[in-house]
Amino acid sequence: MNSSTTPKNYLNILKYSALTTALLLASNQQALATCTYTVTNNWGGGFTGEIKVTNDTAATVNNWSVSWQEANASVTNAWNATLSGSNPYTATALSWNATLAPGASATFGFQANGTAGAPKVSGSLCGTTTSSAAATSTATTSKSSASAAITSSSSKSSVAVSSSKSSSSVASSAPAESSWVFEESAVGFCNNSGVIDTKHTGHTGTGFIDSENAIGASITWSVTAASAKTYAAQIRFGNGGAGARRATVVVNDVQIKTLDFPTNSVWTQWQTASVDIPLTAGTNSIKLVAETADGLANIDNLKVTGNGITPAACPTTTPTTTDCNSVTNQPILQVAADGSATYKTVASALNTISSSNTTPTQIRIKPGTYREKLLVTKPFVTFCGQTGKEASTILTYNDGASTLNSSGTAIGTSGSASVTIKANDISMENITIENSFGVGSQAVALLAQGQRLQFRNCRLLGNQDTLYTHSGTQYYRNCHIQGTVDFIFGAATAVFENNVIHSVGGGSALTAPSTEQTVPYGLVFLGGKVTAVSSVAKGSVALGRNWRPYGAATYIRTELGQHISAVGWVKMSENTLDTARFSEYLTTGAGANPSARAPQSKQLTAAQAATYTISNIFGSWTPSYSK
Template sequence: MNSSTTTNLLKLSVLSAGIMLAASQHAGAACSYTVTNNWGNGFTGEIKVTNNTGQTVNNWSVSWREPGASVTNAWNATLSGANPYTASALGWNATLAPGASASFGFQANGTASTPTVNGSLCGVATSSTATTSSTQSSTPAVSSSSSIKSSVAVSSSKSSSSAASSIPAESSWIFEESAVGFCSNSGVIDTKHSGYTGTGFIDTENVIGASILWSINAANNASYNMQIRFGNGGSAARRASLEVNDISIKTLDFPTNSNWTQWQTVNVSVPFKAGVNSVKLVAETADGLANIDSISVTGNGVTPAACPTAPTTPAAQDCNSVTSQPILQVAADGSATYKTIAAALNTISSSNTTPTQIRIKPGTYREKLLITKPLVTFCGQTGKEASTILTYNDGASTLKADGTAIGTSGSASVTIKTNDISMENITIENSFGIGSQAVALLAQGQRLQFRNCRLLGNQDTLYTHSGTQYYRNCHIQGTVDFIFGAATAVFENNTIHSVGGGSALTAPSTEQTVPYGLVFLGGKVTATPNVAKGSVALGRNWRPYGAAAYIRTELGQHISAVGWVKMSENTLDTARFSEYLTTGAGANTSARAPQSKQLTATQAATYTIGNIFGSWQPSYSK
């Protein structure tokens, strides 16, 4: 059975502002009901009211009954009632001048039919119907109309007597501000420039990273056409990254025409998955985004989707909320089962296969820890990382019993030599001071993750020895090469803090065959006041093919203009050092070492958790 588009046209006398208007051949209101998209067990519809009188009408409302369906949501009107349903005008579309129209849309579960529309404009009348097919053929057509307002879907129909009604029709949907499917923006909805549609346009903040987010349902895994309506009366083009489902797919330029009231359009093909998709525009220039009036999306089964909701509370994701694992309690003051972390750790088998938690109460734990038991989470109390301190004070020059130095690796306060270790809400410190390499954490293993941790030291604070590692919302501080090693490690939203003079922040020793080394996603690079301006490089290559990348990271003024330097006999010609949209006083990209690279948007888009780690998605990254 083919899906249908049904129009119920009713011309009646109009009651406006409490005054009954005289009916005549040219004085009446038209109310139309249209099925805009039908996928068999559900559909979307549009009801349009048009003032065909010679006088202005206010505060319209309509009601209707769905014989075989239930309405789940509506947009551009206030929905009330439960079959019959009533839709009332919003403030911005309540007043209709002579000849003006207002439309609202709705989504329903069930079978579409031919209901009668009643209300203060429509009154009571019988319906007349007009039916057209609304199914997909082998040659899809794109339909887009600038006259469509506020998330109204328009069917782009195809005739096919054999097409199944379960195949969603191709349609265009206009997504306006303040309507279903419009989720958020870093700015305001403004009306100061004429020519916009809907209730206004989105004027974002004038910063890199300013963004707008939409949520869109699609029927198929396919490419959909999107048209962005924008205004740019500024002095230069404005560039933005287009992200679909959190993946940057394209960089778009929004050219200037030096007139904020002359609106332009940009067309782009976007890859959607079947179901709910997020679409995000992110500014890549300091001027923010162009003024965005609306987006129009064309394809099969396009409808607005509910916006994503944030996690209920941060605590719901915290290690302290886990109850499904064995839990070993540690307290330095003797108030728990174990007084030291080592004592709790020693009760776990070296071939452990059961995820286990060691929960650590605030206190100072002066232990030199070697962690070789897999599948263990070291969990400090939420918000107590600064007072939950694992510390030791060996330096590379510290002597062993035989009189030889323990070396850099031997100096670590905490050493991990196993897989599947998590740490949260904890400080790891090497208190040796300056004068020698002194490692706080040596991490060697696969799938190691750290969140809300503080790693404190001076030279060589964090030794990312090898394996795969993820750090989120951590504070890592030191002086010289204080993040170094051969691991593939991602640092997301961390603070990298210099506490004294040093040649470089990082010293990667990435193997030539490893595509990613140390990757910094967002976050800040800061320094204490005693660190001289322009005195610290972003990195130097400990091994010839050392790799490090800073993506959208804010760099303090202590970062040198050249950015990258070589170590010892190594050359920058083989090093793999790169940046993308770094900001701040230290982001002097024009003066960078010529061997380093400023990534394009397409290249930067490959720096995702999925690409870097493959099948492993750290739970702390979700």
């Protein structure tokens, strides 16, 4: 912020900023602190936020507190601070974070119902305003030209994307408009065809996007606009290559303009491309798509100017893969529990397929309840329920680990599975797999053992040990997986993309990986939500515990419910967390608490998180359900 800004103009900035603003700090005037307010996740009807208090003076601050007021939201809970008041709210330090030495900071989070907006600040401001690492807002009086324009800048700034000082000036008599700078580490940044890199200096945020060198390489952002109109946008980029790189700007699946990103032969001298973009009221998708074989220029950030612009949660991507019911070039076996098809049980249809089968074959299952203990040993089979009928197409059994076999001995955890897969190249879609044993024993719904197993729009229901990812490579998309204790466990390399992981009762942990030391990836959660029934206590469930010493589990951009414990990760039995491989990246929600996590776990950098791709994890196998 310009040091010559007057208090009146400062309040004008606050009026038009959307998510980051200075807050009141109750402390003496000799030891003021810097405070930032950041919305970390926004899903429309509610949001989570984070307030960071930093002591940037030479004196120690004791027993800090901050106060703020939400215009259109009510705060429901907070963590890492004591919350009091009812709009305005006050958060006071806990015993362990009350003292801030010079240069030290404390961060607490909160969850609110309603619409995220600019908090109303009461009282004096705390020290100097700083920018948050998440998507931030700045005040500006300048508008971009209606035509595309290129400017350059060699200086690093967290909010400005050109060398003009007008972007931070508030001296104009014209009403100020807020601007959002969308960084690669912030809410609103959805995906890219490349990696987040830091090798060229002068970038803002945590890095810049180095795209694939290919036509079609792209970056997508999600933006909320308060009203339908045209907004000025600026793309900060670097191009030190041999020639210009061309890209198309696509807004809500409509091509708006083709831009040239010229070279200046210096990768560290950043430039700015300006373009006007028409947005609708509500959530919008902005996509930049490469038109040259060299891919995109290095993209540092996107800035959108206009009041009412805020980042939006990235929408769920609808798979473009054809639903199994529309496949016509494979043998199809029809199953119906009511006897209206060729086969009445799934097992009877499966038994007609050779154990050495190499022909992709479909078993289409009509809605119904199929109480049969199913063992799948035939490869290249797709189990296909009707589209949208997964809740009424149920494969179920009720064995528990303590169930006795014919010889009078317990069948054990593996023996309890309702459905056991011991084959390669198996697909399941639109189906529920259930173990109805209940509580009191391990009771597996699905045991998956094989290479290239994939599941989409499935429901896996149980209590303890619902899903046994025994071994091999597995992919789960848009599934609902529920249980109580360790209900996703095993040694497989398994990716869970956009799933709901749901606790139906109290339990020590969601996952229990037993990954071998030589296997680089274990259980990987990309996006999705971690939820619980209301009876599960707040902060009572860990993200995972290591069933074997080198168990690996990672959550990337996953929304975590308040039932997730602050420590996040715990050990199992005699194992130690020192050998476990547990990590997170940009998790959100009430259960996201990076600063309180077990010290042996990792918060991935943007560059590290960028390596968690389908191709890196699975190598030559690309699941058709991931496309």
